[in-house]
Amino acid sequence: MKRLLKWSKANWLVWAIAIAYLFVSITRPASAAKGALLGLQTFGELAATLVTVFVIVGLFQVWVSEEFIIRHLGDSSGFKGLALGAGLGTVIHGPLVGVFPLLKALLAKGARGGVIVAIVSTWAIKLPMIPLELRLFGWKFTLLREGLLFASAFIMAPLMEIIIGRDWAARFRGAVGGE
Amino acid sequence: MTGTDLALLGVTAALVAFSTLRDRAKTKKALRVALKQFLNVLPFFVAVFAMIGLFEVLLTPDQIQGWLGAGQGILAPIYAAIVGGLATGPPAAVFPLGQYLLAQHASVAAVGTLLIAWVAVGTVTLPAEIQFFGARFAVSRWVLALTLSVVLGMVMGWVL
Numbered sequence A: 001m002k003r004l005l006k007w008s009k010a011n012w013l014v015w016a017i018a019i020a021y022l023f024v025s026i027t028r029p030a031s032a033a034k035g036a037l038l039g040l041q042t043f044g045e046l047a048a049t050l051v052t053v054f055v056i057v058g059l060f061q062v063w064v065s066e067e068f069i070i071r072h073l074g075d076s077s078g079f080k081g082l083a084l085g086a087g088l089g090t091v092i093h094g095p096l097v098g099v100f101p102l103l104k105a106l107l108a109k110g111a112r113g114g115v116i117v118a119i120v121s122t123w124a125i126k127l128p129m130i131p132l133e134l135r136l137f138g139w140k141f142t143l144l145r146e147g148l149l150f151a152s153a154f155i156m157a158p159l160m161e162i163i164i165g166r167d168w169a170a171r172f173r174g175a176v177g178g179e
Numbered sequence B: 001m002t003g004t005d006l007a008l009l010g011v012t013a014a015l016v017a018f019s020t021l022r023d024r025a026k027t028k029k030a031l032r033v034a035l036k037q038f039l040n041v042l043p044f045f046v047a048v049f050a051m052i053g054l055f056e057v058l059l060t061p062d063q064i065q066g067w068l069g070a071g072q073g074i075l076a077p078i079y080a081a082i083v084g085g086l087a088t089g090p091p092a093a094v095f096p097l098g099q100y101l102l103a104q105h106a107s108v109a110a111v112g113t114l115l116i117a118w119v120a121v122g123t124v125t126l127p128a129e130i131q132f133f134g135a136r137f138a139v140s141r142w143v144l145a146l147t148l149s150v151v152l153g154m155v156m157g158w159v160l
Helices: A001-011 A012-027 A029-063 A066-073 A078-089 A095-108 A113-123 A127-163 A167-170 B003-022 B026-056 B061-069 B075-086 B092-102 B108-120 B126-133 B135-159
Strands: none
Touching: A001 A012, A001 A113, A001 B061, A012 A029, A012 A127, A012 B026, A029 A127, A029 B003, A029 B092, A066 A078, A078 A113, A078 A127, A095 A113, A095 A167, A113 A127, A113 A167, A127 B003, A127 B092, A127 B108, A127 B135, A167 B061, B003 B026, B003 B108, B026 B135, B075 B092, B075 B108, B092 B108, B108 B126, B108 B135, B126 B135
16 A cells, blocks of 8 residues: 555656546547557657666666765865766766765765755756657757756856855765765 | 667667676676666656647647747746646656657747756755755755756757
């Protein structure tokens, strides 16, 4: 029961669409059948791309470890820290909630607030997903979007440092782990 | 299968081969992780494709253009930011939806915003973020990310 609830929370759309299909099959059965067929067709067209994307996700997961990230970002500051954070953000995997403990560990080790913001910003860049985006939207769209997202880390970081104050990061220093 | 698909398969095969040469056990684990993750997100993907199919039969391109088309100006990316910012799901799932909307004459700004807000905003994770980093950090970041998704979407619409 609890597992079903957890599953449903992550897969809310499955229920929403099931109900929508149920409703449409009663009111307009022909439309429901046609919709399902069209959906299946789209899925079939993308199946190969999806498989490659998840193989790349798997490769990232085993080759880019938490230690790898902490080793590179231990006590970074300055522009180099931001750039490194933004770069590493693109290869971090898993849900954002799972990344928070890692970020806190980085703060404890002396990383600057902006570095954390940069990582969270470029976490939105999913390097393994780029093949899928390329396949669907083409080179120009993909490069522009990913480029803008990457650049936005360097806008978000200083803005956030102004809003939260430069000493914000200090309160986390040495809180967990530490040297 | 398109040429892009074949190129992707080739690159992926090369990556797997390289990884196998470096470390056999790790590569095996990577493929297991890939399969597990794929099966995990499969239900959501099936739902997305089913939704696209349903949209295709129930909505006309004119309706989508009416809500998310270029004629809506800045409203289109704002709607997209709200939908993308509130909804949650696997990052990859938003791409097919975006492509469908684009094909139905939604504006580039709206689709760009949707794709960015989907991953960059994170309303569902906001409580956790507050707990970890404090309300000031989390809420400011949420507001900035939402705003930025619209701005970046507009820039994309302007460039493309």
